[in-house]
Amino acid sequence: MDIEQFRIYCLGLPLATEDFPFDETNLVFRVLGKIFAMTHLDRPTWVILKCDPAYALELREHYPGIEGAYHMNKKYWNQVALDSLIADDVVINLIRHSYSEVVRKLTRRERTAHPEITTVNGEQAD
Numbered sequence: 001m002d003i004e005q006f007r008i009y010c011l012g013l014p015l016a017t018e019d020f021p022f023d024e025t026n027l028v029f030r031v032l033g034k035i036f037a038m039t040h041l042d043r044p045t046w047v048i049l050k051c052d053p054a055y056a057l058e059l060r061e062h063y064p065g066i067e068g069a070y071h072m073n074k075k076y077w078n079q080v081a082l083d084s085l086i087a088d089d090v091v092i093n094l095i096r097h098s099y100s101e102v103v104r105k106l107t108r109r110e111r112t113a114h115p116e117i118t119t120v121n122g123e124q125a126d
Helices: 003-011 053-062 088-105 108-113
Strands: 016-019 026-031 034-040 043-050 066-068 077-081
Touching: 003 016, 003 026, 003 034, 003 043, 003 088, 026 088, 034 088, 043 088, 053 066, 053 077, 077 088
Parallel strands: none
Antiparallel strands: 016 026, 026 034, 034 043, 043 077, 066 077
């Protein structure tokens, strides 16, 4: 998967948006204002995704291309090397997991007002 495929997939999720809140090179993907993915355009082969803490550790042990995210809380954020041997379907599942982790933390009012965010590609969000 390359960065453009990553970007297209992220923006295809319900209510996903992109912006540059920090500077002109750190691209952020959000759902209802909450970050679920990031990348630095100077290093587009690396992306940062939110993750359940126990699952994050499991992924880091299993995939050499996944490690704790630089400059982020490593308990909740992984950086994933898109140019590693990680299959595209695994990256897609990690994006979906990240999105679901953020949706889960939204208020009940936000989730009720936007029922489309509780499903990802026709499946119930994690």
